Amino acid sequence: MGVSHITHRISEVALVPASPLASPARSIRDAGDHDLAAVLALNSDWEHVTSPLAHADLARMAPKAALFRVVEVQGEVAAFLLAFGPGVDYDSVNYRWFDERYERFLYIDRVAVGSAFQRAGLGDALYADAISYAREHAVPHVVCEVDVEPVNVASIAFHDKLGFREVGTQRVAGGTKAVSLRELSVE
Numbered sequence: 001m002g003v004s005h006i007t008h009r010i011s012e013v014a015l016v017p018a019s020p021l022a023s024p025a026r027s028i029r030d031a032g033d034h035d036l037a038a039v040l041a042l043n044s045d046w047e048h049v050t051s052p053l054a055h056a057d058l059a060r061m062a063p064k065a066a067l068f069r070v071v072e073v074q075g076e077v078a079a080f081l082l083a084f085g086p087g088v089d090y091d092s093v094n095y096r097w098f099d100e101r102y103e104r105f106l107y108i109d110r111v112a113v114g115s116a117f118q119r120a121g122l123g124d125a126l127y128a129d130a131i132s133y134a135r136e137h138a139v140p141h142v143v144c145e146v147d148v149e150p151v152n153v154a155s156i157a158f159h160d161k162l163g164f165r166e167v168g169t170q171r172v173a174g175g176t177k178a179v180s181l182r183e184l185s186v187e
Contacts, residue, residue, distance in 0.1 A: 006086035019082075028129050030070040031080060033059075039070065042112040051110075053149055059130040064088045066106055068141050071122045079113040079122040083130055085139070093172055101168075105183075106134045108144040127162060133184055140187045143167075149178035156180070 012138045031039060036058055043053045062068050066085040070077045084090055084107045086099055094130065095107050107128060113122045134142050164182035171178050 001096045026071065028069055028071050028125060030063065031070045033062075035070050035077055035080075036061050036062070039080045039082075039112075042077070042080060042114055043110065044116060046112045053110075061090070061109075064090060065109075067130055069126060069129055071117075071125060073117060073122075077114075078117040079111070079126060081108060081111045081126040081130060082095045083108045093170070094179060094181065097168065097170060102141055102143065104139050105141040105143050106130060106139050108142065123158060131184070134186045140184055140185060142184045143182065145179040147177065148180045 036055060040053060040055060040058060043058075047053075061082065061134065064084060065082055067081065071079040071083050084095060086103065086105055088095070088099075090096075090109075090110065094111065098105055098107050108127075111123060111126055113120075132141055133139075141180040142164075144159065146152060146159055146164075148156070148169070159182050162184060164184045166180045167183045168181040169178060
């Protein structure tokens, strides 16, 4: 049984939360070129807590990603997660912070869940999928950043619930924003 098949099966199990959206028509799968427009639309809806993303940038980033997954609900891309491993040519100050300090890690760069699918467990499912991926590939750390200035209360609560702990902070965006750099040990 291949790793992608195992990941897919784990993802299906992770998609069982009690929700009106939980159904056989809901799955996590690798993102493809045909998903880029939907991913860009989701990202656009959440730019205020992620960052802007142009089609050309996403097309350049996607092949570098260790993990680029979408949740599809009844044929619609409802959520996505984009993550990178170490040593990637990626111009993100937050990514570089981790790349300078960790030998092996999975950096969750961005996650977005469509407004119609909020509170349906899709973020939990994507993170469970990423954590499973890290374990299967002997990656000891899943890392990310969370906005603390301006504060993103929902993201902080979400990452706290999953057990992410702060390992650093930094100011970004010309000093107008501060982030909490978070790590979850999966060893």
